Amino acid sequence: MRHVLWMALFAALTGIVFGGVAKGTDRQKLMYGLKVFGEFLAIAFILGWILYFIPLR
């Protein structure tokens, strides 16, 4: 569970910066930051499930 929290924190902080440096109105920046946050989480979960089914050991 702790790993998920660190990953979520990483995604949130990165989303803040990406949204902060983006061009556009404040609302557009907010939406972009949220989009980046969501994409980080979604990709991490998808990759996590793919790796779960690959027998690496």
Place this chain on the structure above:
Amino acid sequence: MVAKGIERSEPGAPARAWVFAVSAWAVPGLGHFVQKRWTRGLLLGGVVWGMFVAGLLLGGHLFKMGGGDQGLSGLLQLLPMSANFGAGLLYIFCWLTNTGFAEQAQRVTYEYGNTFLLVAGLLNYLAMLDAFDIAAGRKE
């Protein structure tokens, strides 16, 4: 005729834009503060500082060139060191005090720490470019 279709290049950025960019790199957030962009400076600077400190607390380690690397293998350190170097004086302070360069691979959060430290520097490069663009009038 041909010259008509070619757009004129933008005039060069003012010298103060370069100064603000260097200050943004040196102290995360400072490049925006000196331009009175308080909220943006607080957000961007706060994230970089937070990620850097969190990375150290998680057991991550900073990269540097040289040391005991043989031959060209030292070059492998160049890219991650460049990323770490983006944190500006934070990195230089750690380098001077030899803080954060020891590997702590036994810790569970070691890889998280490395990632946080690397990305803190990379995000500060973005913040630095943002401060430069604002000072150059390319961005509001």
